[in-house]
Amino acid sequence: MSDAPQFITILGSTGSIGQNTLDVVARHPGRYRVFALTAARQDEALFEQCRAFQPRVAVLVDAAAAARLRERVREAGLAVEVRQGAQALCEVSEAPEVHAVMAAIVGAAGLAPSLAAARAGKKLLLANKEALVVGGDLFMDTVRAGGATLLPIDSEHSAVFQSLPEDPASWDRRVDKIVLTASGGPFRTRAPGTLAEVTPEQACAHPNWVMGRKISVDSATMMNKALEVIEARYLFGLAPERIEVVIHPQSVIHSMVQYRDGSIVAQLGTPDMRVPIAYGLAWPERIASGASALDFATLGTLSFESADEARFPGLPLAWSALRGPAGTTAVLNAANEEAVAAFLDRRLRFDHIHAVNDATLQRVSPSKPQSLADLLALDEEARACARQQVTRLQT
Ligand SMILES: NC(=O)C1=CN([C@@H]2O[C@H](COP(=O)(O)OP(=O)(O)OC[C@H]3O[C@@H](n4cnc5c(N)ncnc54)[C@H](OP(=O)(O)O)[C@@H]3O)[C@@H](O)[C@H]2O)C=CC1
Numbered sequence: 001m002s003d004a005p006q007f008i009t010i011l012g013s014t015g016s017i018g019q020n021t022l023d024v025v026a027r028h029p030g031r032y033r034v035f036a037l038t039a040a041r042q043d044e045a046l047f048e049q050c051r052a053f054q055p056r057v058a059v060l061v062d063a064a065a066a067a068r069l070r071e072r073v074r075e076a077g078l079a080v081e082v083r084q085g086a087q088a089l090c091e092v093s094e095a096p097e098v099h100a101v102m103a104a105i106v107g108a109a110g111l112a113p114s115l116a117a118a119r120a121g122k123k124l125l126l127a128n129k130e131a132l133v134v135g136g137d138l139f140m141d142t143v144r145a146g147g148a149t150l151l152p153i154d155s156e157h158s159a160v161f162q163s164l165p166e167d168p169a170s171w172d173r174r175v176d177k178i179v180l181t182a183s184g185g186p187f188r189t190r191a192p193g194t195l196a197e198v199t200p201e202q203a204c205a206h207p208n209w210v211m212g213r214k215i216s217v218d219s220a221t222m223m224n225k226a227l228e229v230i231e232a233r234y235l236f237g238l239a240p241e242r243i244e245v246v247i248h249p250q251s252v253i254h255s256m257v258q259y260r261d262g263s264i265v266a267q268l269g270t271p272d273m274r275v276p277i278a279y280g281l282a283w284p285e286r287i288a289s290g291a292s293a294l295d296f297a298t299l300g301t302l303s304f305e306s307a308d309e310a311r312f313p314g315l316p317l318a319w320s321a322l323r324g325p326a327g328t329t330a331v332l333n334a335a336n337e338e339a340v341a342a343f344l345d346r347r348l349r350f351d352h353i354h355a356v357n358d359a360t361l362q363r364v365s366p367s368k369p370q371s372l373a374d375l376l377a378l379d380e381e382a383r384a385c386a387r388q389q390v391t392r393l394q395t
């Protein structure tokens with residue numbers, strides 16, 4: 001590495017992953033500088049980050065929030081250029097000064113700027129799993145064509161990446177299967193018959209991780225793991241049947257790779273996203289993350305169980321969507337985003353999230369998406385269908 005600091009764009013800097021990324025960046029001021037910080041509408045939080053990290057650019061998607069931030073930045077005399085709108089997210093992802101882009105927007109809204117970073121050949125640190133679930137092969141083709149370096153930030157995929165051999169060309173030959181661990185979420189032992197009554201607050205109370213609301217609900221339905229199976233399929237190129245899920249309630253083993261000879265290599269650690277973030281930022285080096293290491297003397301029992309399909313009916317949708325025509329995973333993602341938003345808004349029962357996803361998959365038939373425009377059109381078609389299902393289930 002040269003001595004000059006590397007410039008980083010953090011998409012979704014006000015979120016859980018964004019804040020953890022800034023925590024790691026702050027520990028290494030000589031190594032990293034912030035080029036751009038972005039958010040949807042939280043101008044107060046973004047202003048505080050601008051004061052602390054002095055980025056060159058700050059982006060807000062919401063116009064009124066951007067106007068407020070521009071005014072605050074001017075009053076404070078900060079040398080930060082404030083830009084507004086979704087196109088500005090792509091501009092700060094592909095800017096020539098930028099070395100790495102942390103993709104930490106939640107949902108399909110992160111697809112276009114992630115693709116912009118990939119096309120521009122950046123080091124792309126991918127937390128935004130929905131972007132890959134929607135983009136699929138087109139996403140991976142863009143990474144290859146752009147000469148980008150794609151590093152997974154999702155804890156399970158970082159664990160798999162750390163457990164795989166260095167040479168991707170040998171993965172298919174040497175690896176038997178990938179085993180993703182799942183916590184089982186807050187309702188792992190709750191009677192399935194009572195899931196109709198759970199509240200957004202209960203669903204967001206993850207047992208091991210502090211995360212944004214959307215992914216927390218996904219963990220509670222195990223749709224997070226379904227999205228992660230799809231994410232693993234595209235990242236690592238193994239057939240879907242060679243990707244398994246096991247419930248491991250302690251979230252200490254972050255995932256595993258089983259080799260042809262029966263050996264299993266795993267990555268372990270305390271549940272702290274600063275570890276995969278620091279790994280991705282510094283790869284192939286290792287830098288301090290701020291996380292504490294495991295203490296085996298006090299760790300206690302590590303346990304494992306299989307996922308009950310009656311309790312978690314969304315999990316098998318990962319494999320069925322991967323078996324469907326190209327674009328099916330984008331339909332599943334769009335339905336789930338709409339269903340989770342409706343649940344968080346108290347317009348949909350928790351156990352109806354799966355009903356919306358399943359019904360949307362049955363009603364929307366994708367034709368092979370060839371471009372970002374095709375994907376966005378498919379995403380919108382599936383959302384419209386999912387919204388109809390939400391309305392149907394309300395009445
Ligand atoms: N949190 C975690 O520990 C983990 C998260 N991930 C993944 O990382 C991604 C981010 O998750 P998390 O940090 O929890 O999410 P949060 O909800 O905490 O943060 C989301 C960020 O994205 C911004 N944002 C939301 N909608 C838009 C939009 N339409 N356009 C532009 N920006 C937008 C938000 O801005 P604003 O604040 O203004 O709303 C915020 O900065 C998700 O894909 C998630 O699945 C993966 C593994 C672990």
Ligand SMILES: CC(=O)[C@@H](O)[C@H](O)COP(=O)(O)O
Binds near residue numbers: 155218
């Ligand atoms: C931290 C992280 O990567 C999350 O995706 C986490 O894994 C969620 O936990 P579960 O989905 O296993 O409950």
Ligand SMILES: [Mn+2]
Binds near residue numbers: 154155156228
């Ligand atoms: Mn994860």
